[in-house]
Amino acid sequence: MTEWLASAWRTLAPTLSDVVPIALVLFGFQYLVLRRPVPHLRRVVLGFVLVVLGLVFFLQGLEQALFPLGRLMAESLTSPAFLGLSEPSTDWRDYRWVYLFGAALGFATTIAEPALIAVALKASQVSGGAISPWGLRAAVAVGAATGIALGCLRIVTGAPLPWLIISGYLVLLVQTAFAPRAIVALAYDSGGVTTSTVTVPLVAALGLGLASSVPGRSPVMDGFGMIALTALFPIMTVLAYAQLGDWLGRRRRTN
């Protein structure tokens, strides 16, 4: 029990150090600068308490159940023993299970990402329900899955990260030019929210495991970059999702 409490405190401390500055800025502005009481103060405080408690339970549960298992799986899937290699290989085809696992894991963790749930809720409220939270989150998750699979492929082949990112930007430029205006800002936002509490630790473990089992890669130099790709691809898939919706809508009207 004491052990559990100690580990709960280890989760609570960073969450609090995350919340306290935010609360200071918010309440400081409200009381010292605007000099107005907070509307529905009790509800707001209850909301803050629920958010902190929720995150602590969430992270604590992940730390207890999912992260150790996920890290273990990432290690076993990238180990030469599982891949059936007698000697370390640099052939990208030997690592196909890793790409598949990365993509599946990326999709699943993105669906559960609390920050994305928040943005999807807000977008659905603001658009009067026209943007379905579920559709948006699925589009983002597909993008994250693609990004992680490509990130794994990049570690295996050793392709330079800047070129991948810059080509991604070029694709985004073209997509932005054709996408429906209303979705553009939301699409760009969805990049930043994908990589958060659930996705980052597991993706980092996968990247580090892979970089240490592929010969010629160093975890220090090549383990990074996965998060950047995971944040880039959702923008593309959300723009594509909006484009598709737009196009289907127009086709339905002309028929």
Add this chain to the structure above:
Amino acid sequence: MNLLPRLLKPLLVSGRDLTPIVVVVAVFQLLILRQPLPDLAGLLGGLLMVLLGLTLFTKGLELGLFPIGEALAHALARRGSLGLLLVFAFALGFGTTVAEPALIAVADEAARVAAQGGVIQDSLQGRQDYALGLRYTVALSVGAALVLGVIRILKGWPVQWLIIGGYVGVVIMTGLAPPEIIGIAYDSGGVTTSTITVPLVAALGVGLASSIAGRSPLVDGFGLIAFASLTPMIFVLAYGALR
């Protein structure tokens, strides 16, 4: 206690959100790796906590974070003081980022990489200074991003021009920065926006856009998070180039 029945439906929703993870982990562990699930009781207990946590978090968002974010945005917009609004935006961006645990972890990691690459002296003091400098750099960049984003909402500038300008900045700085820092710089964009900052910043943008005539909450209200994840890349690359 009438909170309990009202939590039942959100619990089911959270359960649906977590199903994919459970399926992926189970399929890979049992069918592909062919390993048993270790410590099944601990696993189920952990999952229950995750479920409860996600439910409480979503409930708390609707009760606390969203309303206060929007109320503040409305109040500041009614005040009509641009300076105050910008100070608030900067304080929110800087304050929420500088203590962000994920950023602290990344900054320490970056200092280790920089020391190994011989960019800085490999001593405890050298690494700590480097990590701290990096944290302040990122926090400054997020503050600057929110200030820029708020100005954009007020002026109604199209988001894509600023984002494209940011991309050009990233590309230029990539050419100037030492190669060791590039991976970390690119990743730093994704980690700055924490789970608590995101809903608040989204509420701020939407609240601001909806209290200004002629701005659409959807077109103009979003985009702040995108800025907050783009500017750290530029600032960290610049930090690496200048050190």
